[in-house]
Amino acid sequence: MRSKQFFLPILAFFNRDLSIRFRASSIGYYWLLFNPLINTGLIYLVFGKLVNSTIQSDFLLYVLCGVIIWNFVANIVSECSALLLNNRDVINKVGFPKMALPFSKVLFACLEFLPTLIIIFIYSSFMDFISLKSLIILIPTIITLLIFSLGLALIISTVSIIYRDLVYVLPVLLRVGIFAVPIGYNLKDIDVKYKALIQYNPITGIMNGMRSAFITNYESEGLFYAFCFALFILVIGYITFKKSESYIIDKV
Amino acid sequence: MIVADTIIQVNHLTKTFKSNKNEDEVIALNDITFDLKRGDSLALIGPNGAGKSTLLKVLSQITKPSGGSVEVKGKVVSLLELGTGFHPELTGKENVYFYGGLNGYSKSFLTSIMNSIFEFSGVEEFQNFPVKNYSSGMYIRLAFATAYFLPFDILFLDEIMSVGDLQFRKMVVKSINDLRKRNDKTIISVSHNLTSLLNITDKAIWLNNGKIIDFGPSNAIINSYIQSAINKNVINNYSKISISKFGCKSLLNTSLSALSPAEIYFEMESDFLIENLSIRLVIRDEQDRVMTILNSELQDKYYSVRPNVITYVKCKLANLPFLSGNYSVDLTITHNQMEFYHAPCLYYFIIDNFSILSSEPLLKEGVLLIPKWDSSL
Numbered sequence A: 001m002r003s004k005q006f007f008l009p010i011l012a013f014f015n016r017d018l019s020i021r022f023r024a025s026s027i028g029y030y031w032l033l034f035n036p037l038i039n040t041g042l043i044y045l046v047f048g049k050l051v052n053s054t055i056q057s058d059f060l061l062y063v064l065c066g067v068i069i070w071n072f073v074a075n076i077v078s079e080c081s082a083l084l085l086n087n088r089d090v091i092n093k094v095g096f097p098k099m100a101l102p103f104s105k106v107l108f109a110c111l112e113f114l115p116t117l118i119i120i121f122i123y124s125s126f127m128d129f130i131s132l133k134s135l136i137i138l139i140p141t142i143i144t145l146l147i148f149s150l151g152l153a154l155i156i157s158t159v160s161i162i163y164r165d166l167v168y169v170l171p172v173l174l175r176v177g178i179f180a181v182p183i184g185y186n187l188k189d190i191d192v193k194y195k196a197l198i199q200y201n202p203i204t205g206i207m208n209g210m211r212s213a214f215i216t217n218y219e220s221e222g223l224f225y226a227f228c229f230a231l232f233i234l235v236i237g238y239i240t241f242k243k244s245e246s247y248i249i250d251k252v
Numbered sequence B: 001m002i003v004a005d006t007i008i009q010v011n012h013l014t015k016t017f018k019s020n021k022n023e024d025e026v027i028a029l030n031d032i033t034f035d036l037k038r039g040d041s042l043a044l045i046g047p048n049g050a051g052k053s054t055l056l057k058v059l060s061q062i063t064k065p066s067g068g069s070v071e072v073k074g075k076v077v078s079l080l081e082l083g084t085g086f087h088p089e090l091t092g093k094e095n096v097y098f099y100g101g102l103n104g105y106s107k108s109f110l111t112s113i114m115n116s117i118f119e120f121s122g123v124e125e126f127q128n129f130p131v132k133n134y135s136s137g138m139y140i141r142l143a144f145a146t147a148y149f150l151p152f153d154i155l156f157l158d159e160i161m162s163v164g165d166l167q168f169r170k171m172v173v174k175s176i177n178d179l180r181k182r183n184d185k186t187i188i189s190v191s192h193n194l195t196s197l198l199n200i201t202d203k204a205i206w207l208n209n210g211k212i213i214d215f216g217p218s219n220a221i222i223n224s225y226i227q228s229a230i231n232k233n234v235i236n237n238y239s240k241i242s243i244s245k246f247g248c249k250s251l252l253n254t255s256l257s258a259l260s261p262a263e264i265y266f267e268m269e270s271d272f273l274i275e276n277l278s279i280r281l282v283i284r285d286e287q288d289r290v291m292t293i294l295n296s297e298l299q300d301k302y303y304s305v306r307p308n309v310i311t312y313v314k315c316k317l318a319n320l321p322f323l324s325g326n327y328s329v330d331l332t333i334t335h336n337q338m339e340f341y342h343a344p345c346l347y348y349f350i351i352d353n354f355s356i357l358s359s360e361p362l363l364k365e366g367v368l369l370i371p372k373w374d375s376s377l
Helices: A002-023 A028-050 A059-080 A088-093 A100-126 A138-162 A166-177 A192-199 A202-214 A223-251 B052-059 B092-102 B107-121 B136-149 B166-182 B194-200 B218-233 B236-240
Strands: B006-018 B025-037 B041-045 B067-072 B076-079 B154-158 B186-190 B203-208 B211-217 B241-250 B262-270 B274-284 B290-295 B303-305 B311-317 B325-335 B338-351
Touching (some): A002 A100, A028 A059, A028 A100, A059 A100, A059 A138, A059 A166, A138 A166, A138 A202, A138 A223, A202 A223, B025 B052, B025 B067, B025 B186, B041 B052, B041 B166, B041 B218, B052 B067, B052 B154, B052 B186, B076 B136, B092 B136, B136 B166, B154 B166, B166 B186, B166 B194, B186 B194, B194 B325, B194 B338, B203 B218, B211 B218, B218 B338, B241 B325, B262 B274, B262 B303, B274 B311, B274 B338
Parallel strands (some): B041 B186, B041 B203, B076 B154
Antiparallel strands (some): B006 B025, B006 B067, B203 B211, B241 B262, B274 B290, B274 B303, B274 B325, B325 B338
16 A cells, blocks of 8 residues: 555656657657667767777667666756756645655656667667677666666755755756766777776766677676665665655745 | 544644745744544634644645644545646646546546546536646636545645635535535635635634634634634724624524524724714625625614723614525724724624525525515405
């Protein structure tokens, strides 16, 4: 009964967002495909054609695996920055577990994740890269991604209420952030001075996990580190949200 | 049979709000203690900013108390601040799913009550239109219907009667009274429409500045709230006359009934000598419609007050030609067009009608007259 009380509000928000998102658009759900494809195309052009890349494997697959992870995280960051503010009407009028809101955003990001994943599957099986053995790594990768995103969602939705500046800062951070993760370049090509910055970014580990599932002989370097980091973020997020919940509600 | 058990228990509840930079603190609720049993219907009354809505928010677990404890046993459904958080872009139907889901009800269950909700709300034709195109009346109808059909134990209604039309208000009163008859739901209503509250509640809490002024039977509490609201509004001339013992009674030593003689009476006191006072009484029905106005000036009857002497005013009526229901009385005292005292809804009286004349089934509103039937050839 208690889990139902938590799960049904998540679903309610998810369904609401789904109806609203695609209501006024003429090509509707196809946006779920176009968005990652456009992103991939852009990065493919910039890093693949304009910059001389040292990546040995199939570059398009390399970029796709990076974009799918980055999109997921970027989605969470931008959706959660004004999450509680945008839903202040509901928060102030209906008693429901407030954590359902960030959870619903992670669920929604999963929906946007799936089409790209299917594209990757089709592309890699078409190119005959796929091997069942390496696909196993997808499970810890996706779990890490979910844990990390959930923690991030909890932290950002809380902190952005206390420091409203975050609503303006986060889009800027996202624009910078896309270069701080190895989406279109190889970690080995980075100047040693800045390497640590990118190496210790948990998103790098998750991307490596993703790539090792589809690209032969690719190491899932840093995935375990990313998993530990994600767990830490989730715990911090949970505590932040729970601690400031009552305070936040009066602030929105 | 359902045992009347305690379903809401509030102990020394306080709620404070801090300003944006945490410099100032406002006490919204201060040491609130009360409890309610299953089947109770409570009215929350008090001036704006008394803490009524905050109390409902704490009880529906939207915001947490700053001190004290609140225990609510059972499923709460609340309609707060004129709505439910419906999303304007979603259609009526989608909003019912959304609101129901938020309250923890499954989609299949909501589908099963969907027809009843729309039938009851009377906005059936618009169920597939986004609610941003609804009028505020339609919106509140759908919101109320949705809440009403969810299987709650406790229902909170905040000012829902101030939006809808007369028919909607009647619908609310009727449905709440249906719930009360079942005796297994607990309802808390906030409204400034005191006549309606009188109809749908049996207990009342009077709040002021976050404190409970009084808690008891709604009839008594609402009437004493009105008395104080009058005393508070007094300014200039108004403070010169005070009124007490206002009432309306039957002259036959029975309860007030239509077509029997009755008397509206009160006592005036003042520290000054004021003469040539005219008295004006406006009697209104539950929908605030004026039923009649009694003006002493029109009959050249004037009163006066003098220090340390109580002036008794009695207005005798050969009969009250009204149908059964609740009526309110406004009192205005003037001297040469200058208002010395004005009090809207100073008093309520209830007419129980057992008169044979009012048993005509088509007679729903209007007045009662005693005809003398005659025949001539």
